[in-house]
Amino acid sequence: MSLLREAQRCIANQAARKQFNAFIAAANPDNLLYHSGPLNGHLIAIKDNICTKDLPTTAASGILRSFTSPYDATVVLKLQSAGAVIAGKTNLDEFGMGSHSTYSYFGPVSQNVDGKALSAGGSSGGSAIAVAGRECWAALGTDTGGSVRLPAAYTGIVGFKPSYGLISRWGVIAYANSLDTVGILSRDVRVARDIFDVLSEHDRQDPTSIPVSIRKGSAKSHRKDRHLRIGIPSEYNVLELSPAVRKSWLSIISALREHYKATVSFQSVSLPTTRLALPAYYVLAPAEASSNLAKYDGVRYGSRAADAASDAPDRSPLFARTRGEGFGNEVKRRILLGTYSLSAAAIDNYFIQAQRARRLVQRDFDRVFRASNPLLSEEPIGHETADHVVADDGKVDVLLHPTAPTLPPTLDTVRGQTALETYTNDVFTVPASLAGLPAISVPVASVDEQSIETKCGMQVVGQFGNDETVLDVAEMIE
Ligand code: GLN
Numbered sequence: 001m002s003l004l005r006e007a008q009r010c011i012a013n014q015a016a017r018k019q020f021n022a023f024i025a026a027a028n029p030d031n032l033l034y035h036s037g038p039l040n041g042h043l044i045a046i047k048d049n050i051c052t053k054d055l056p057t058t059a060a061s062g063i064l065r066s067f068t069s070p071y072d073a074t075v076v077l078k079l080q081s082a083g084a085v086i087a088g089k090t091n092l093d094e095f096g097m098g099s100h101s102t103y104s105y106f107g108p109v110s111q112n113v114d115g116k117a118l119s120a121g122g123s124s125g126g127s128a129i130a131v132a133g134r135e136c137w138a139a140l141g142t143d144t145g146g147s148v149r150l151p152a153a154y155t156g157i158v159g160f161k162p163s164y165g166l167i168s169r170w171g172v173i174a175y176a177n178s179l180d181t182v183g184i185l186s187r188d189v190r191v192a193r194d195i196f197d198v199l200s201e202h203d204r205q206d207p208t209s210i211p212v213s214i215r216k217g218s219a220k221s222h223r224k225d226r227h228l229r230i231g232i233p234s235e236y237n238v239l240e241l242s243p244a245v246r247k248s249w250l251s252i253i254s255a256l257r258e259h260y261k262a263t264v265s266f267q268s269v270s271l272p273t274t275r276l277a278l279p280a281y282y283v284l285a286p287a288e289a290s291s292n293l294a295k296y297d298g299v300r301y302g303s304r305a306a307d308a309a310s311d312a313p314d315r316s317p318l319f320a321r322t323r324g325e326g327f328g329n330e331v332k333r334r335i336l337l338g339t340y341s342l343s344a345a346a347i348d349n350y351f352i353q354a355q356r357a358r359r360l361v362q363r364d365f366d367r368v369f370r371a372s373n374p375l376l377s378e379e380p381i382g383h384e385t386a387d388h389v390v391a392d393d394g395k396v397d398v399l400l401h402p403t404a405p406t407l408p409p410t411l412d413t414v415r416g417q418t419a420l421e422t423y424t425n426d427v428f429t430v431p432a433s434l435a436g437l438p439a440i441s442v443p444v445a446s447v448d449e450q451s452i453e454t455k456c457g458m459q460v461v462g463q464f465g466n467d468e469t470v471l472d473v474a475e476m477i478e
Contacts, residue, residue, distance in 0.1 A: 003041035006137065007032050010043045010087060014135045020120070021109050022129040024048045025055045026088035037083030038198060044079055045130045045139035048089040049096055050182070051171040052076050055086070059173045060104035061094045063302040063326030073171025074203050075140060075182055082198040087136035090126030094328045096142055096175040097289065099150055099425040100414045101125025103330045110411055111155060114452060118408040121151030124185065128155040131185045138186040138195055144175050145281050146403075146429025148183030149441040153403035153457020156443045158474070160184045160192040162467050164436030165210040167196075168203035176288035177208070179281075179433050189442065189474045196467065214374055214465070228473070230256070231269040231368055231396030236428060242406040248446040248456040249402055252477060260476065267396050269368045273360040274431055280357035281430040282423055283341050283350050290338025293331070298322030333419060362435040369463040370395040375436070397466070398473050402428055403441040403457035407448055428459065438467040440474045 011029045014022075023045070034041045046052060049059040051069035058064045076086065093103040101109035101122035109125035110117045111132070120129045124141025128151035131139050141148040143161040152159025161183040169180055182199070186192045203209045232253065237246070256264055297319035298304035305321035327335070341350035366373045404425055414422070432439040439461040446456035458477060462470040 007043050007085065010134060010136050013133055017133050017135060020111060020129050021091055021107050022126040022135055023088045024058060024091050024106050027086050032085055034083050034085050035081060037081065038194060039079060039082040039084040042084055042137040043087040044084045045087040045090045045127055045136040046076060047092055047124050047127050047141045049092060049142060049173040050075060050140060052086065055089050059095045060092045060106055062105045063296045065105060066303055071171060074168035074205060075199055078199055090130055090139060092126055093123035094331050096123040096144055096147055097330050097334055098122040099422050102414060103328055117411045119154055119411060119414050121154035123147040125151045127185045128152055128157060131187060132157050138184060138191050141183050141185055142172060143181050143183040144179045145285060145433045146426045148185060149403050149429050149439060149459060150425060152185055152441040154408035156455030158186050158189055158192050158442055160440040162196060162200065163438045163464050165208050166200045168206045168209055170203055170205040174292040176285040178288060179285060189471060189478055193471050228264045229396045230264060230266050231399045232266055233269050233271045233399055233401055235271050235274040236401040240405050244407055244446055244448055245402045245405060245456055248444050252444045252458055256476065267394055269396055271364045273364045276357040277361050277431040277434055278427050280354040281434060283354035286334040286338035287342050287351055290335045293335055302326060358434045361431055365435050365437060368396055370397055371463040371466055373464050375464055397469055399461040401459055403459040404428060407454060407456060432461045437464055438462050438470045440470055442474045442477045444477060
């Protein structure tokens with residue numbers, strides 16, 4: 001299809017699929033000019049917590065409902081100079097906090113499958129729905145604890161979260177800095193790889209951006225031709241895993257075993273601290289969020305509550321009223337939670353413990369991967385010590401497990417869930433986030449409870465910096 005036809009079709013799909021609420025702001029269809037480059041004229045949607053100067057950036061929050069950034073995020077500039085056209089800004093859970101894209105100032109995102117309104121996953125649900133419904137070619141999301149991978153799994157597309165620090169966060173509205181990662185949503189792995197190649201570059205403006213020296217090591221150590229050992233973590237075979245998901249997991253293992261007999265082997269591995277990951281994440285992410293969101297006080301950023309003079313009986317300070325009106329309930333919950341766990345009385349029992357748990361989770365991963373962790377060993381990314389190469393010590397190159405414990409729930413089910421029940425959706429995505437590892441969700445064939453054919457997300461996780469290997473394995477699965 002010609003690029004112009006592709007763009008026009010995407011824009012027509014945006015108009016026809018408005019009820020799913022994927023976009024908060026759409027680009028001007030009359031302005032499809034682009035530079036020539038590797039992404040030549042393809043339409044890419046941007047999650048609305050990534051700054052763009054030509055379109056508003058709201059993070060789906062009332063407090064930023066009228067905000068337009070004076071500058072573009074590095075990722076937006078890079079996409080444009082590689083030839084992409086920005087398709088618009090996509091809906092999300094406010095500031096990225098949520099798992100179903102229902103906590104948005106602009107209303108929930110949804111998808112309709114066989115007449116049922118299902119969760120689009122979150123928080124990058126708008127980006128996922130836009131890609132799945134061909135409202136764009138691909139999209140950017142952000143993944144702090146699973147927000148690219150979970151929506152990809154629920155909508156049957158690919159969702160890639162690269163290693164922490166490879167893609168610039170400059171101009172990305174912070175949720176939890178030590179975890180926030182820009183990710184890519186696309187309909188196949190090839191496209192995710194092409195966009196990753198454009199975006200993965202050191203950025204001097206982002207102090208957490210991985211330096212060039214470490215990146216070079218990664219490129220050198222990546223080998224496509226060697227025997228691959230895939231780890232199956234036994235702790236992920238939990239009771240809560242739905243039968244459909246377990247079945248898809250087993251079938252993809254047998255399919256790979258059959259198809260790649262000579263080059264791939266499987267190994268059961270143990271990651272005993274996995275159960276600590278979810279509680280640790282839900283202490284650390286709100287703690288960082290409470291500090292990041294302190295700046296929205298109606299003075300420096302965002303919208304401001306109506307003036308006290310016109311609202312005489314309410315004498316609470318302007319910033320308290322601004323925050324009370326501007327933030328949604330889930331964001332307020334996280335601010336309270338985070339402020340508490342950082343308070344003098346609670347910090348030792350909560351924040352510090354959660355930091356310890358995070359280290360244990362990281363160590364678990366380092367123990368099972370063949371490649372050493374360049375962030376700990378100060379060796380280049382992907383470097384293998386001699387004994388790893390020689391000894392058959394049961395270490396693996398990647399892990400393979402489901403992205404989420406169930407297929408997408410209905411929106412009615414989601415509405416009936418407590419906050420805690422919602423958090424459990426992230427049980428398989430937060431471990432890689434805590435360790436900053438590259439992880440991708442790839443759709444595989446599945447059959448739901450009503451025997452209807454559908455897709456289920458399988459996740460491939462690799463050692464820090466082994467993004468290319470993770471993408472290679474994802475291509476074998478799709
Ligand atoms: N669902 C998780 C949360 O609410 C992850 C969100 C994300 O990755 N942005 O924090």
